[in-house]
Amino acid sequence: MRMMHSGQYLGENQQSRKVAGIVVSKTIYRRGVYEGWHAHSSTHITYVLRGGNREVRKTSEHEARPGKVLFYRQNEPHRNNNTQLPTLNINVELTPACLRNNFISEADLHTGLQQHPNARLVLLKMYKETLLNDEHVDASLQMFLHTLTTFSDRRFSPETWPDWMKKVHQCIHDQWHSRIRLDQLAQASGVSPVTISKHFPRYLGCTLGEYMRRLKIDHALAWMKTSDRNLADIAYACGFADQSHFTRTFRQQTSMLPTQFRAL
Template identity: 35%
Template sequence: MKILDPATYLGSRTSYLQAHGLGVSITSYQPGTPLDTSFHAHVHPHLTLLLQGGTLEKRQRGQYERRAGETVFFHAGEGHQNSHTLLPSKNINLEFETRFMHTSGLDETSMAGALKNNPGAAFLPLRVHAELLAGDAATADSIAMLVLHALNPPPATRQAPPAWIRRAGELLRDRWNEPVGLEELAAAVDVHPVTLSRYFPRYFPGTLGQYLRKLRVARALTMIRTTTLSLTQIAYACGFCDQIHFTRTFREFTGLLPKTFRKM
């Protein structure tokens, strides 16, 4: 049986991001391209979401028809075979390296169980994909947060937020236009990065990247209404890499285009 190296899949890899022991890749399978239907396995456990197309998947315990929108978990070294693939086909793959498993306290059994028992975990690759599209300085840290919160969520509690949560919020609001990373933020509030990743989505609306983007859009609202700066100038002043990202993020949070808001 063929064992594929990390970040290697049978399709054509169109994008890849590696950070914090996680690997995120998008693979495509196009008409006219020979498909490898050999029995194979992967070095690391991973999740795969079928974004487009479908496939007939064979494993030791059975055969399954996989369709677009379905999320599947593969154990490290678990043999499987894909055939009768509907083309064009596209997958997003979320790979878990050994160091991520160790630092996060996760194991393959609990990860497979989370996918089965937590409905929200099935959307994890989609949320990861959304962070990839955002493509800002907080993308890698936000993906780590999403994974930990979905697969290893903190226990439910009615207690007041810990003091470090308040400090984290103050720091982010003070530095709204600066790239603040997970490691830096964790060190500033004196908690482990894994703890911050697990608890951040509980007390803040979304991931680190989503929260920073919300702060920047809020500042842009004021600048659009109170200055004569161009929208491009405002985009850069608010920490966006270009006006395309600014427009997309602004619309995501407000439902409006920046130019529409300026004319209101």
């Protein structure tokens, strides 16, 4: 089995930076990709921006398409089949020393990624942070890392939510592109608007308004990498009043402009 060492992937790193045991890379796959079993010497996370492949593990396999976030344990065997060319990924590698020094386990990180409502946005911010050249990058990256693990807490698991919160969550995702009022959510869930306002942050870690903004940008990320629609059309389809509002919100959520993301 082929072993991949720190910062090494089957594609070509267009950019890679290591800070405090965190290696953030932008990796592109332009030509035939090795399809045999391989593993990485450190834990890492992959965010698929463009292209994708058929991801094969020892006990499962699935399609890894744009917008997918994948978690790999240290030394975990896997294969990448039928890679679409070109494929572009953002990879965040965490050395054993980094996890140990930050008191983070692989299990907590994996659970946090699964339950985090906006993991993609955090990973984009981590990538953007590595483009800066100042003394604060290491602290910022470690803070973003802990943001991902925050959602490993059991209260963020939908399985533990009360029925009314599950209904609120479903209603939001069914109408994510619309303007949703508290009284609509109250009617759909059978609880008062006050109950929703009071307890919503407990289960999703933010206010309703912040969650809706993140959700809209999350949908926009996929469209911007899988379609040729212009930004004004995407802004309107995602429920923004105009492109200017969309651009401001996008920058707040990702630390980059829509044009910068599209150019990745």
